[in-house]
Amino acid sequence: MRALSIAATGMLAQQTNVEVIANNLANMNTTGYKQQRAEFQDLLYQNVEQAGAQSSDTGTLLPSGIQLGAGVRTASVYRIVSQGSLTSTSNPYDLAINGMGYFRVTMPDGTDAYTRAGNFGLSPEGQIVTDKGYVVAPGIAIPANATGVLINAQGQVQASIPGQTAPASVGQLELTRFPNEAGLSAIGDNLFAETPSSGAPQSGVPGSTGYGTIQQGFLEGANVNAVEEMTSLITAQRAYEMNSKVITAADEMLQQTARLGGA
Amino acid sequence: MENSLLVSLSQQLAAYQSMDVIANNIANVSTPGYRREEQTFQEYVEQVSPPEGQDGPTRISFVQDAGIVRDLSEGAQQQTGAPFDLAIHGKGYFVVQTPNGERYTRNGHFALDTSGQIVDDSGNPLQGEGGAISITPDDGDIHIGADGTLSGKNGQLGKLRLVAFADEAALKKEGACAYSATEQPQPAASATVTQGALESSNVQPVVEISRMIDVMRAYQATATLTQSQEDLLRQAIDKLGQTPAS
Secondary structure (H helix, E strand, C coil), X not given: CHHHHHHHHHHHHHHHHHHHHHHHHHCCCCCCCCCEEEEEEECCCEEEECCCCECCCCCCECCCCEXXXXXXXXXXXXXXXXXXXXXXXXXXXXXXXXXXXXXXXXXCCCCEEEECCCECEECCCCEEECCCCCEECCCCECCCCCCEEEECCCCEXXXXXXXXXXXXXXXXXXXXXXXXXXXXXEEECCEEECXXXXXXXXXXXXXXXXXXXXXXXXXXXXXXXXXXXXXXXXXXXXHHHHHHHHHHHHHHHHHHHHHCCCC | CHHHHHHHHHHHHHHHHHHHHHHHHHHCCCCCCCCCEEEEEEEEEEECCCCCCCCCCCEEEEEEEEEEXXXXXXXXXXXXXXXXXXXXXXXXXXXXXXXXEEEEEXXXXXXXXXXCXXXXXXXXXXXXXXXXXXXXXXHCCCEECCCCEEEECCEEEEEECEEECCCHHHCEXXXXXXXXXXXCCEECCCCEEEECEEECCCCCHHHXXXXXXXXXXXXXXXXXXXXXXXXXXXXXXXXXXXXCCC
């Protein structure tokens, strides 16, 4: 009985849906987190009778055919890369990107990763690093005697040095963008890695065409909408339940069949 | 006698198939652009002649599957906020170019690929009026108007090709929410596009569940009928086959 396996595909799909929603809700307060969404597609169809086939010699056509479906599958879980809200933190090394782009981070193994979570700090050597201690490209060192750091919208990092009237420029932050940022692969710790579907990274100066600007003292919150997630959760749960009802009904029909012929 | 068993059998097969169609509707309750389907049946009449000198039915009706009708009504629009999630309002389909030719879909979930083309979940390019549409990061945020015009920071980028069909029911399902057509598509005049939304499946859970109960009960009733006929047969064989004791 096909209904059993069709309903099973439905339950599996809704399970994925609930998992994605759970992950969104769990990351509601994660800096730079981007909401994900599960996307479904119907499976292939078995053609029993083709619509438009001739039903008689005089050329009358069948108005509708018979195509039996096989259920549903998860087509993709995609990231919605809209801007999250900016929250003021007053920490000079909290940087939010307003607009497109990612900070490039050098991983311990030398590869590059990308992030929008700008909760940075300083390493013992005075370099700007992520909360895991990975260096934020291009690796800007703040002099140890600096009394203040100013990072402007274009990513210029300036340090106030005692005894100097004008702040000294110590580096320039860069942003990286991708032809298809939804294609980046999430590797945990708010970091993303380049994939063949994201396209090659392009670096640029914040504030130039196609790149966002940098806000010092702000963090980008998650773009998860709790109300939306809760309603999706209810819908997914109910859909799961309905698929399980189909299994029960199909099972009852099969039981009935099995009882036939019994004395 | 056997006829009634065969009539029951035809009904039970029909119920199995109805159940499969309902299960597929329920499984696709969250599939964007999915259209619910309903199995229809027709009567198949066979002329029989009762045995000589006896009364009996002269016609027997069997159940036969006639077709699966697609409900073409529009699903509700669900906001997603993703810039390339598009919903069509009115009669119309998006066109995607697949290796097997053009496919038509109402599932408006698209994304960008490496080269900046707008593609569907399988990577097939969405067709504009002049072929595939490419976007560069320099275009900034893309706005898609109700008529399907795409524009970025540097002006217009193209227009989505929306098509309609004279006979929508004749479209053949290809899976993955896509349809193929034998008919030449016409430009969709009345369709409008909403950006940041997807058209939900038009499956109504309450309808499907009540249909499901309906089918299940009909099946059970027939199964009971089959059972009692079988009992009758068994008794007949027992009674008639008994040899006198002595």
